[in-house]
Amino acid sequence: xxxxxxxxxxxxxxxxxxxxxxxxxxxxxxxxxxxxxxxxxxxxxxxxxxxxxxxxxxxxxxxxxxxxxxxxxxxxxxxxxxxxxxxxxxxxxxxxxxxxxxxxxxxxxxxxxxxxxxxxxxxxxxxxxxxxxxxxxxxxxxxxxxxxxxxxxxxxxxxxxxxxxxxxxxxxxxxxxxxxxxxxxxxxxxxxxxxxxxxxxxxxxxxxxxxxxxxxxxxxxxxxxxxxxxxxxxxxxxxxxxxxxxxxxxxxxxxxxxxxxxxxxxxxxxxxxxxxxxxxxxxxxxxxxxxxxxxxxxxxxxxxxxxxxxxxxxx
Numbered sequence: 001x002x003x004x005x006x007x008x009x010x011x012x013x014x015x016x017x018x019x020x021x022x023x024x025x026x027x028x029x030x031x032x033x034x035x036x037x038x039x040x041x042x043x044x045x046x047x048x049x050x051x052x053x054x055x056x057x058x059x060x061x062x063x064x065x066x067x068x069x070x071x072x073x074x075x076x077x078x079x080x081x082x083x084x085x086x087x088x089x090x091x092x093x094x095x096x097x098x099x100x101x102x103x104x105x106x107x108x109x110x111x112x113x114x115x116x117x118x119x120x121x122x123x124x125x126x127x128x129x130x131x132x133x134x135x136x137x138x139x140x141x142x143x144x145x146x147x148x149x150x151x152x153x154x155x156x157x158x159x160x161x162x163x164x165x166x167x168x169x170x171x172x173x174x175x176x177x178x179x180x181x182x183x184x185x186x187x188x189x190x191x192x193x194x195x196x197x198x199x200x201x202x203x204x205x206x207x208x209x210x211x212x213x214x215x216x217x218x219x220x221x222x223x224x225x226x227x228x229x230x231x232x233x234x235x236x237x238x239x240x241x242x243x244x245x246x247x248x249x250x251x252x253x254x255x256x257x258x259x260x261x262x263x264x265x266x267x268x269x270x271x272x273x274x275x276x277x278x279x280x281x282x283x284x285x286x287x288x289x290x291x292x293x294x295x296x297x298x299x300x301x302x303x304x305x306x307x308x309x310x311x312x313x314x315x
Contacts, residue, residue, distance in 0.1 A: 001306060002032045002060055006053070006076055007068040009037045016205055017137045017229050018068050021302070024138070024295040029303045034060060038072055049075045054083055064306055066090040070097030070107025077113045088309040092118040092137075095226020095247055096174060098127055115309040118302075120227035121248040133305065136227035136248065138298035141290045143209055145238055151214035162193035162277050165212065165239070167220035167230045169201035179221045183269040190270065193277055200230065212237035217276050221264060222246050232293050235259065238283040242272040255288040 003025075007018045014022070014035050022033045036056050038049045053075060057065075065087055067073040073091045080089065091114045097107040098119075108127060111117050117132040119125060125134060157163060164184060168175040181197075188195040203211060212218070218234040218241050225247025234241050235256050243249045244264040253259035258281045262268040275281070 001029075001064070001310065002062045003064045003066055003306065004034055004036050004053075004056060004060060004062045005066050005068065006036045006038065006072055008039075008041070008072050010039060012037065012039070015068075017139075020140055020295060021137060021298070024140075024299040025302055028296060028299045031303070031306070032060075038075060041071070046075050046078075050078045050082065053079045057085065057087065062087055063310055064088045064090060066092070066302075066306075067110075068092045069094055070110055071103055073110035073114070074106060077110050080113065088115040088312075089113055090116050090118065090305060090309060092120065092135075093124060093226070094120050094137075095124070096224055098124045099224040099226075115312060116305050118305070121225075122251070123247065124226070133301070135298060135301050136252075136293060137229055138293045138295035139229065139232045139236060139289075140205075141236060141294045143236060145213060147210050148213045151210045155214065157196070157214065160192075160194050161196055162191065162217075162273075163196045163198065163215040164273070165215045165218045165234075166197065166199045167218060167222065167228065167243075168199070170199045174223050176221045176223050179264070179266070180219055182266050183219060183221070183273070186266050187270045187273045191274065191277060208233065209237055212239045215239055216280075217242060217273055219243070219269060219273075220246075220249065221269070225249065227252065231259075232289055235283050235286055235289045238286065240276045240281050240283060242269050242276075252289070252293075255285065256283060257285050258283050 005022050007014055025031050026033050036053055065076045067076050070093050076089055091111060097103050117128055119132055119134050120136045122134050166180055170177045184197045212234055218239050220243040227248040231241055231249055231252050240258040242260045245261050250261050253261060260272040
């Protein structure tokens, strides 16, 4: 089985969750997977990608194109229609491609040409009538705890430092950094702890693991979400989470201690940060995350979808 994973990336490498998904499927089922990256958006960028994808398909002889994100799927659909290709299309929708009205129509149009659609959140299901499964992106659960103290010492954080991680980088408006800064300012003004607020941007997988184990809390206050990987990663690294009820956050945190899903009010976030700080709390029960989101389990579901798509005469 030969598969091309198509995704958008400005860095020249796939996003970690896309790469990890492909790597696990390749390892567990000996599937040949290569990546095709869309570097630029807009009509010009997507038109160029349509032509570049044609060359990649000819060289690979791919049976399936698995696209991550609804708008990126338009590149694959146009390629298939323009050049009469018979490969199967699988699309994973990640949240904003359906949650944003400006993107929803085009994403759902692309979905009509897919053999199967994968939704990372149950909350997107009302927009699909058939040919879909709810499969969140998995995580590599094979990590060990134990680098908290060494990392804090390396970064010069003492016992009085309270380190809060933001769920993304500060430039992403959909993550609502303005609200997050209100929370941090209010918390800083009401605690004797020295508060450090760090955006999650530009870290390698190893660096992210060390940072999450060393930090004291993660806050997520997004306007919209699908099934946020950052919350899964935080829990896996025993990092307490404070979040509003957005996307699948409540489901992800179900059964996990020291994860607080609260109304999106500054005082509620601040209250939870004080609670975490007073107890020096860490997540103790990581098992629900390992059970629900292990990449190996997710890879089995994906391989079954690929197999059925190849055997099917659909589209």
